[in-house]
Amino acid sequence: xxxxxxxxxxxxxxxxxxxxxxxxxxxxxxxxxxxxxxxxxxxxxxxxxxxxxxxxxxxxxxxxxxxxxxxxxxxxxxxxxxxxxxxxxxxxxxxxxxxxxxxxxxxxxxxxxxxxxxxxxxxxx
Ligand SMILES: [Cu+2]
Numbered sequence: 175x176x177x178x179x180x181x182x183x184x185x186x187x188x189x190x191x192x193x194x195x196x197x198x199x200x201x202x203x204x205x206x207x208x209x210x211x212x213x214x215x216x217x218x219x220x221x222x223x224x225x226x227x228x229x230x231x232x233x234x235x236x237x238x239x240x241x242x243x244x245x246x247x248x249x250x251x252x253x254x255x256x257x258x259x260x261x262x263x264x265x266x267x268x269x270x271x272x273x274x275x276x277x278x279x280x281x282x283x284x285x286x287x288x289x290x291x292x293x294x295x296x297x298x299x
Contacts (some may be wrong), residue, residue: 204226204227204228204229205227205229205230205231206218206219206227206229206230206231207230207231208230208231208232208233208238210233210236213236213237214236214237214238214239215232215233215236215237215238215239215277216238216239216240216241217230217232217238217239217240217241218240218241218242218243218270219240219241219242219243219294220243220245221242221243221244221245221246221251221254221265222245222246223246223251224251224292225285225292225293225294227294228293228294228295229294229295229296229297230294230295230296230297231296231297231299232275232277232296232297232298232299233277233298233299234277234278234279234280234298234299235277235278236277237274237277238274238275238276238277238296238298239272239273239274239275240272240273240274240275240296241270241271241272242254242263242265242270242271242272242273243269243270244265244266244268244269244270244271250287250288250289250291250292251265251287251292252264252265252266252287252288253265253287253288254271254273254285254286254287254288255285255286255287255288255290256273256283256284256285257284257285257286258283258284259273259275259276259283261273262288275296275298277298279298280298280299281297281298282295282296282297282298283295283296283298284296
């Protein structure tokens with residue numbers, strides 16, 4: 175192997191490592207667990223250029239509240255829409271807007287901004 179080939183292999187290895195780290199890191203960051211106490215669970219979603227975390231895992235059968243912490247001033251994210259639940263909340267009225275999530279059955283409940291550009295989901299399991 176010539177020097178050029180060795181360098182090419184090294185660069186490829188570094189790139190592969192970086193891509194792996196990026197995806198794993200992202201994945202971890204994107205999922206949030208709800209905190210549970212007594213017979214209630216809640217989770218906070220920060221709204222700032224998107225939803226963080228964008229996936230929230232809830233436990234089935236425990237009443238759940240999602241607190242949307244509004245830190246974005248663009249019109250795009252001003253509303254949060256849960257199509258399945260018939261919820262369309264204006265997040266600009268309060269700093270934190272609470273949405274109650276039914277947890278009577280397992281499944282995924284999607285939510286999005288008012289223009290359907292940013293997405294998140296609640297997974298009940
Ligand atoms: Cu939008």
